[in-house]
Amino acid sequence: MGTGTPVLTPGDGGHRPEALSGTHGPAVQTFATTDVFAALGTSPRGLASADAAARRDRYGPNELPPAGRRGLWRDLVGQFTDLFAVVLLVASAITFLAYELQKPRDVGTLQLAVAILGVVVLNAAIGFAQEYSAERTAESLQAMVPHTCRVLRDGERRELPARDLVPGDVVVLEAGDAVPADCRLVEAHEVSVNNAALTGESDAVGRTADPVAAGPVLQARNCVFMGTDVVAGSAKAVVFASGAATEFGGIFRLAAAAPRQRTPLQRQVALMARRVAGTALAIGAALFAVRVPTGQPFVETFVFALGVMVALVPEGLPATLSVSLAIGVRRMARRHALVKQLLAVEALGSTTVVCTDKTGTLTQAEMTVVQVWAGGVPHAVSGVGYAPEGDVADPQPVRELLRAAALCSNARLVPPSANAGRYPQSDRQGWRVLGDTTEGALLVAAAKAGLDRAAEEAATPRVAEYPFDSVRKLMSTVHGGTVDGYHAYVKGAPQELLARCTRIDWSGERLPLTEELRAAVTAANDELASQGLRVLAAAWRPVSDSHSAQDEVESELTLLGLVGMFDPPRTEVSDAVTACRRARIRIVMVTGDHPLTAEAVARRVGIVSRSAPTVVTGARLDTLDDDGLDALLAAQGELLLCRVSPEHKMRVVTALQRRGEVVAVTGDGANDAPALKHADIGVAMGASGTDVAREAAVMVLLDDSFASIAAAVRLGRSVYQNIRKFLVYLFSHNIAELVPILAATFAGFPLVPISAVQILAIDLGSDVLPALALGAEPPEPDVMDRPPRARRERLFSSTVMGRILFLGGIQALGVTAVFFWHIHSSGMPYSDFTEDDTVYREAITMVQAGIVVSQFFNALAVRTDRQSVFRIGLLSNPWLLAGGGFGIALMAAISYLPPLQALFNTAPLAATDWAVLAAFGALLLAAEETRKWWLRRRQTTTPKGEAR
Numbered sequence: 024m025g026t027g028t029p030v031l032t033p034g035d036g037g038h039r040p041e042a043l044s045g046t047h048g049p050a051v052q053t054f055a056t057t058d059v060f061a062a063l064g065t066s067p068r069g070l071a072s073a074d075a076a077a078r079r080d081r082y083g084p085n086e087l088p089p090a091g092r093r094g095l096w097r098d099l100v101g102q103f104t105d106l107f108a109v110v111l112l113v114a115s116a117i118t119f120l121a122y123e124l125q126k127p128r129d130v131g132t133l134q135l136a137v138a139i140l141g142v143v144v145l146n147a148a149i150g151f152a153q154e155y156s157a158e159r160t161a162e163s164l165q166a167m168v169p170h171t172c173r174v175l176r177d178g179e180r181r182e183l184p185a186r187d188l189v190p191g192d193v194v195v196l197e198a199g200d201a202v203p204a205d206c207r208l209v210e211a212h213e214v215s216v217n218n219a220a221l222t223g224e225s226d227a228v229g230r231t232a233d234p235v236a237a238g239p240v241l242q243a244r245n246c247v248f249m250g251t252d253v254v255a256g257s258a259k260a261v262v263f264a265s266g267a268a269t270e271f272g273g274i275f276r277l278a279a280a281a282p283r284q285r286t287p288l289q290r291q292v293a294l295m296a297r298r299v300a301g302t303a304l305a306i307g308a309a310l311f312a313v314r315v316p317t318g319q320p321f322v323e324t325f326v327f328a329l330g331v332m333v334a335l336v337p338e339g340l341p342a343t344l345s346v347s348l349a350i351g352v353r354r355m356a357r358r359h360a361l362v363k364q365l366l367a368v369e370a371l372g373s374t375t376v377v378c379t380d381k382t383g384t385l386t387q388a389e390m391t392v393v394q395v396w397a398g399g400v401p402h403a404v405s406g407v408g409y410a411p412e413g414d415v416a417d418p419q420p421v422r423e424l425l426r427a428a429a430l431c432s433n434a435r436l437v438p439p440s441a442n443a444g445r446y447p448q449s450d451r452q453g454w455r456v457l458g459d460t461t462e463g464a465l466l467v468a469a470a471k472a473g474l475d476r477a478a479e480e481a482a483t484p485r486v487a488e489y490p491f492d493s494v495r496k497l498m499s500t501v502h503g504g505t506v507d508g509y510h511a512y513v514k515g516a517p518q519e520l521l522a523r524c525t526r527i528d529w530s531g532e533r534l535p536l537t538e539e540l541r542a543a544v545t546a547a548n549d550e551l552a553s554q555g556l557r558v559l560a561a562a563w564r565p566v567s568d569s570h571s572a573q574d575e576v577e578s579e580l581t582l583l584g585l586v587g588m589f590d591p592p593r594t595e596v597s598d599a600v601t602a603c604r605r606a607r608i609r610i611v612m613v614t615g616d617h618p619l620t621a622e623a624v625a626r627r628v629g630i631v632s633r634s635a636p637t638v639v640t641g642a643r644l645d646t647l648d649d650d651g652l653d654a655l656l657a658a659q660g661e662l663l664l665c666r667v668s669p670e671h672k673m674r675v676v677t678a679l680q681r682r683g684e685v686v687a688v689t690g691d692g693a694n695d696a697p698a699l700k701h702a703d704i705g706v707a708m709g710a711s712g713t714d715v716a717r718e719a720a721v722m723v724l725l726d727d728s729f730a731s732i733a734a735a736v737r738l739g740r741s742v743y744q745n746i747r748k749f750l751v752y753l754f755s756h757n758i759a760e761l762v763p764i765l766a767a768t769f770a771g772f773p774l775v776p777i778s779a780v781q782i783l784a785i786d787l788g789s790d791v792l793p794a795l796a797l798g799a800e801p802p803e804p805d806v807m808d809r810p811p812r813a814r815r816e817r818l819f820s821s822t823v824m825g826r827i828l829f830l831g832g833i834q835a836l837g838v839t840a841v842f843f844w845h846i847h848s849s850g851m852p853y854s855d856f857t858e859d860d861t862v863y864r865e866a867i868t869m870v871q872a873g874i875v876v877s878q879f880f881n882a883l884a885v886r887t888d889r890q891s892v893f894r895i896g897l898l899s900n901p902w903l904l905a906g907g908g909f910g911i912a913l914m915a916a917i918s919y920l921p922p923l924q925a926l927f928n929t930a931p932l933a934a935t936d937w938a939v940l941a942a943f944g945a946l947l948l949a950a951e952e953t954r955k956w957w958l959r960r961r962q963t964t965t966p967k968g969e970a971r
């Protein structure tokens with residue numbers, strides 16, 4: 024640590040110099056700016072690296088401690104207090120009681136009681152493990168989006184992980200940044216922050232660098248705090264508290280863990296499971312009521328009915344659902360889409376409209392100035408990327424234009440040597456822009472014209488700035504060091520800037536901007552824009568003093584010229600656009616850029632294919648009322664929204680939702696946050712987006728690419744499909760378990776065709792792994808060839824119910840037939856059968872094996888919705904084959920191993936028995952294939968078939 028820093032003493036476990044806390048010694052907000060630097064042992068050049076490292080050792084990383092695992096025990100106990108678990112625990116207790124009351128005691132009853140208890144424990148363990156792993160997944164995904172900030176160290180501006188900040192660091196803040204630590208402002212340009220996370224107040228509040236009176240630090244207008252966001256302006260600030268010692272750290276410690284939210288899908292499954300449990304209860308009661316009058320022993324019948332009920336409860340369902348969603352989340356992460364909420368996985372599958380930005384999402388955001396226009400003459404610029412290698416043809420007339428543009432920029436060029444391959448966003452030669460890429464391109468062009476930006480800035484230092492915002496579409500800076508007072512430089516969207524110009528530099532002369540000259544500028548702008556170039560104009564004027572008001576700075580300007588920059592489209596986007604078209608997802612381009620630029624780019628990536636898309640500007644949107652906007656959106660054509668601001672975006676999202684659309688919208692700026700929050704799926708840019716946008720979104724794209732949105736939609740659709748697959752798989756076999764029992768009861772057969780313990784062995788032994796494997800099925804090849812699922816469509820739609828009945832019905836018929844065929848082939852009357860009878864034991868073994876084998880074929884059958892399963896390859900999901908194989912091996916063990924025979928009352932099956940069961944399973948697959956063939960035929964004859 025440097026000398027003269029006595030006030031920096033670590034607090035108890037915190038990283039706040041005690042003297043600055045506002046309660047001990049002088050409060051940081053009362054200091055003059057120079058004293059702030061002195062008090063924190065730093066300077067306007069920032070800390071020296073060695074000093075920063077020492078402070079880092081002393082104060083620790085700028086992180087909040089992990090939320091802690093205090094929820095673990097609560098989660099575990101929660102698994103046992105859930106409705107299913109309680110029902111099962113009560114059932115187990117009653118069965119134990121029944122065993123105690125039985126005379127003579129039946130060891131089968133005890134086995135059942137233990138089995139039910141086992142079910143509860145196993146279920147709780149699976150549920151707990153799933154929730155834990157889902158949470159860890161969420162945590163690790165969060166960590167994949169690094170939170171960085173800009174810091175001055177050794178007098179240089181650097182980009183560092185926020186965790187490396189220490190008290191004394193000088194940070195540079197801009198609109199859209201999350202404030203990385205508690206800081207005192209030392210320089211502020213029109214800054215306002217949103218303190219909602221700290222104070223709950225959501226309106227932006229202005230901040231200043233001037234000293235204020237002592238008082239609670241949270242209310243000090245010259246301080247900004249961790250956890251809050253900069254919504255406008257730019258600033259420099261000195262960190263005075265980091266990590267747990269920040270105000271936010273205090274709140275964070277106090278905050279109780281928020282209750283875990285269930286997604287609508289999880290709620291639907293839970294509801295369905297509860298309904299099935301209710302039905303099971305009713306069936307159990309009915310069986311009891313039917314069997315007691317036939318003279319069956321009371322306790323045994325009660326235990327039997329209870330067993331049936333327990334067996335029908337879909338135990339593993341919620342856990343399988345969580346696994347399936349978690350797999351979806353992981354697959355999306357692999358495709359560069361980080362989903363922050365499970366909710367988004369579902370919503371993605373039903374997306375009907377994607378409103379997408381242009382720069383960075385459809386294009387590479389690698390801007391290169393290719394043409395400069397000044398005084399009526401275009402000048403070509405050579406070279407690609409950010410390497411300042413290339414030329415401006417005849418640079419002299421455009422030097423003033425590029426000088427103004429460069430001085431009015433905040434970006435910085437980082438050469439390959441300083442980059443050392445650390446940043447993935449570097450261009451091909453390893454150069455990288457720190458800050459806005461549009462500004463980066465201007466700096467490169469200025470360098471190519473022979474300008475040295477550092478020297479220019481030293482000669483005419485900046486004294487004020489009015490930052491860029493996407494509503495005004497302008498940025499201005501004021502510079503001193505000139506002979507005639509101060510010069511203001513303004514750059515921005517040509518139309519906006521032109522409206523504020525009264526003169527133009529034309530071939531060395533300063534001319535009044537006549538209508539004719541305005542028309543010439545507009546024509547030049549249109550010419551550049553129609554080539555798909557992003558166009559910026561630059562202008563200047565002398566101003567009277569360094570603190571001239573924004574209105575003065577941005578009026579009566581002299582236009583210097585136009586700059587056209589090319590941003591190559593992303594190569595992967597056109598395929599993704601085609602996929603979205605096939606999937607009947609509408610793509611609406613929403614851009615702040617010029618209509619001609621937007622249209623040219625849209626054509627390049629395939630969003631526009633017709634000769635004349637509907638192009639609507641923000642100004643036109645302003646003239647439309649809600650009905651007019653609805654009518655515009657109802658016309659299902661190609662739509663480009665240009666020159667729009669984030670407010671327009673928000674309005675369009677709301678209007679689309681009013682029309683029942685499920686809207687995904689991309690955003691990167693701080694003021695995109697409302698639209699991101701409002702949309703069904705807010706998508707933020709991970710690479711270039713602001714912290715605020717990332718916080719507001721439910722999905723973050725690591726690579727910013729539109730193709731990743733399309734990939735996530737595809738995976739979202741497949742997650743939903745997979746969930747339906749295992750629901751059909753699991754519920755259909757319940758029918759196969761129930762029907763033989765009902766048939767035996769009504770046929771007057773005195774014993775059960777399948778015992779409760781056997782059913783539990785199926786539910787928890789042979790069915791679990793194939794169900795999980797179905798949840799992990801890769802997307803079906805035609806998943807993007809269908810229209811989006813309707814928003815209101817229920818998980819258990821009539822199609823799903825129909826399929827459950829179809830497949831379950833076939834299984835049920837088969838096993839019931841097998842059972843009675845075996846019983847009848849012995850020629851014994853029903854009343855002679857006892858539990859120990861070999862024929863009976865063989866018959867119930869056949870029933871259990873029949874369900875296990877047919878479930879194997881069932882799992883294969885449900886892998887596709889409409890397509891033939893042979894098309895995706897019968898053997899293409901190895902997990903499913905392994906899971907099914909395990910189930911059959913388990914069944915064989917139950918049939919052949921004496922201890923298991925004793926437990927399940929089973930008998931060895933003959934090879935012919937297996938052959939019969941396999942033939943029956945194949946029949947089920949054939950029936951389902953026929954049904955799918957019929958569906959496909961119907962689809963080709965009725966092209967507007969339903970979503971599924």
Ligand SMILES: Nc1ncnc2c1ncn2[C@@H]1O[C@H](COP(=O)(O)OP(=O)(O)OP(=O)(O)O)[C@@H](O)[C@H]1O
Pocket residue numbers: 380381382383459461462491492493494496497498514515516517557558559560613614615616617
């Ligand atoms: N740093 C800047 N300084 C001045 N003007 C700018 C700057 N960046 C962009 N502009 C101008 O403002 C217009 C709107 O830019 P903005 O960044 O709001 O658009 P956007 O919606 O992000 O565009 P896109 O869809 O291309 O991502 C641009 O066309 C450009 O003319």
